[in-house]
Amino acid sequence: MTSTIIDFENVTKEYPDGTVAIEDISFSVEEGTTTVFVGPSGCGKTTTMKLVNRLEELTSGKIYYDGQEIRSLDKIDLRRNIGYVIQEIGLFDHMTVAENVGMVPTLLEWDRARIDDRVDELLDLMDLPAETYRDQHPMELSGGQRQRVGVARALAADPDVMLMDEPFGALDPITREKLQDEFLEIQAQIDKTILFVTHDIDEALKMGDKIAIYRNGQIVQYDTPKEILTNPANDFVREFIGSDRLIKELKFMTAGDVMDETADVTGKTLSELGAAGVEFARNGQGYLTVERSETTHVALMKIYEGHVEGVLVTEGEEVVGTVTEADLKRNLSEGR
Amino acid sequence: MQLSVPYVSFFVERFDEILALTVEHVEIIAVAMGLAIPIGVTVGVLISFNERVASTVIWLTGIMMTIPSIALFGLLIPVLGIGSPPVIFALVMYSQLPIVRNTYTGISQVADAQTEVGEGMGMTRKQRLRYVQLPIALPVIMAGLRNAVIIIVGVAAIGAFIGAGGLGDLIFKGIRLQNMNMIVVTTVVLSLLALTLDYGLGVVEQLLRLHNGEEIERAKLTHAIWSVIA
Numbered sequence A: 001m002t003s004t005i006i007d008f009e010n011v012t013k014e015y016p017d018g019t020v021a022i023e024d025i026s027f028s029v030e031e032g033t034t035t036v037f038v039g040p041s042g043c044g045k046t047t048t049m050k051l052v053n054r055l056e057e058l059t060s061g062k063i064y065y066d067g068q069e070i071r072s073l074d075k076i077d078l079r080r081n082i083g084y085v086i087q088e089i090g091l092f093d094h095m096t097v098a099e100n101v102g103m104v105p106t107l108l109e110w111d112r113a114r115i116d117d118r119v120d121e122l123l124d125l126m127d128l129p130a131e132t133y134r135d136q137h138p139m140e141l142s143g144g145q146r147q148r149v150g151v152a153r154a155l156a157a158d159p160d161v162m163l164m165d166e167p168f169g170a171l172d173p174i175t176r177e178k179l180q181d182e183f184l185e186i187q188a189q190i191d192k193t194i195l196f197v198t199h200d201i202d203e204a205l206k207m208g209d210k211i212a213i214y215r216n217g218q219i220v221q222y223d224t225p226k227e228i229l230t231n232p233a234n235d236f237v238r239e240f241i242g243s244d245r246l247i248k249e250l251k252f253m254t255a256g257d258v259m260d261e262t263a264d265v266t267g268k269t270l271s272e273l274g275a276a277g278v279e280f281a282r283n284g285q286g287y288l289t290v291e292r293s294e295t296t297h298v299a300l301m302k303i304y305e306g307h308v309e310g311v312l313v314t315e316g317e318e319v320v321g322t323v324t325e326a327d328l329k330r331n332l333s334e335g336r
Numbered sequence B: 001m002q003l004s005v006p007y008v009s010f011f012v013e014r015f016d017e018i019l020a021l022t023v024e025h026v027e028i029i030a031v032a033m034g035l036a037i038p039i040g041v042t043v044g045v046l047i048s049f050n051e052r053v054a055s056t057v058i059w060l061t062g063i064m065m066t067i068p069s070i071a072l073f074g075l076l077i078p079v080l081g082i083g084s085p086p087v088i089f090a091l092v093m094y095s096q097l098p099i100v101r102n103t104y105t106g107i108s109q110v111a112d113a114q115t116e117v118g119e120g121m122g123m124t125r126k127q128r129l130r131y132v133q134l135p136i137a138l139p140v141i142m143a144g145l146r147n148a149v150i151i152i153v154g155v156a157a158i159g160a161f162i163g164a165g166g167l168g169d170l171i172f173k174g175i176r177l178q179n180m181n182m183i184v185v186t187t188v189v190l191s192l193l194a195l196t197l198d199y200g201l202g203v204v205e206q207l208l209r210l211h212n213g214e215e216i217e218r219a220k221l222t223h224a225i226w227s228v229i230a
Helices: A045-052 A075-080 A097-101 A103-107 A112-125 A143-155 A173-190 A201-207 A225-230 A235-241 A245-252 A270-276 A296-306 A325-331 B002-013 B015-047 B051-066 B069-080 B084-108 B112-120 B125-162 B168-177 B180-211 B220-229
Strands: A004-014 A020-030 A034-038 A060-065 A082-085 A161-165 A193-198 A210-215 A218-223 A289-291 A310-315 A318-324
Touching (some): A004 A193, A020 A045, A020 A210, A020 A218, A045 A060, A045 A193, A045 A210, A103 A112, A103 B125, A143 A173, A173 A201, A193 A201, A201 A245, A210 A225, A210 A235, A225 A235, A225 A245, A245 A296, A289 A296, B002 B015, B002 B180, B015 B051, B015 B084, B051 B084, B069 B125, B112 B125, B168 B180, B180 B220
Parallel strands (some): A034 A210, A082 A161
Antiparallel strands (some): A210 A218, A310 A318
16 A cells, blocks of 8 residues: 655645636645656646745645645755755855755754765765765766756755756756666665656656646646556647657557467467477567567567567567567557 | 155165054054954845845945045044044945945845755755855955955045054155155055955955856966865
């Protein structure tokens, strides 16, 4: 049984000038998951995040942090328990990397040695060797390195929850993708509850366990990436996902998701198939295979490039299923 | 060349006296700055919380600067007597405009995103000042101090008129005795003093910028000191 750590109950935020930033929003975030808020700019996604660490105060409704109404908690304590990452400007340029990373522990009055150890540990985790980087200033680093420092800083006091506001927004596409992958790996190790804001649906699909799609201050769909891709709630969501929705599905679903496990090749090894003279998925070069965790996009490319009717899905040496063009068609939402 | 000979001989003959008065002059400035900095920086920080108050206060410090020093001494003598107290009081007043203005500007130019991140990390208002706003503003504040020092080196000379001592003594004496050598040499020493202080504080300002990780063109002395400490 998973428990929720952040709950929004009919939350509305209205600014003094009458602008309604978010209206009557309710959702729950499970502990240890990543929830992505995505939508066009000005839709209220950043406001939602700032309500959690009380950089903004809500107008009506209730927000619970670990079961407690956040207005009953001390603002300063609450913020020190929540990691906060924003675009690279968020680093303090006048401090060294180590001073940046050690900031929250400093505020929490840890002793010097403990802060130093923690800083070194985090820099190493972020692939920034401490002895090289701790005394540098943020301006001496590349955009990607700065962003890593930002993540390390947010992790410093080992918070349960991390708020990340377009953390990879200012990076070039290649660096962004690299950092996303690294971050997914790190997240698998640290197991934090993460609220993540982005305007990029691809990033949302990649990073999120759950995605909240915003429009004009309201959540139009709150679901798993798979549900959002295969069952968009309305035309807005469909349009937001984009005209390449099928490609996104292909890149999102794995061979394991769509494979046919009933084919008679399952359970055998490739050499056994070769010995039995099975022609399925074989061309001049041999059998075409994909790993269970590889995407359907890869499977489809292999099918087309290899001029075969389907590919074998393998796990180690063993064949665990098959994927054919027909399997793909059946599983992609348009084919239903 | 010949023209400068009497100046040089005057300087050599009266070296001890000039040195003593220079030290006295520096003392007056040091005491005045010692009072002016905490006052000015505190005011600058306080007014950064309210824009309307800020423009009023900065305007007032500007007005203070327009009061002629002689008139100000005249107004202060009945209250503080003669000698250095009224002069130091006046110097503190004159230095407020650059110090207050630069503190205020330095703090207000800190990007909102930076203070908001500090807030989001759980810094109290005081901690935001200590860790974010003041360190970033420090080079700008330093430039204000530099400005203030240059202004009051000159004003302090006039303070000799009401018995505060310092290099002004020799200038007034030179005027009374119509001793051109005395006036010229003292003025040159006074200018050199101002230039030295300006350069020294400029170096401090650059060191602060370097400490903040800024890329700047360094003066020779800055470079030398930085390569020793960094």
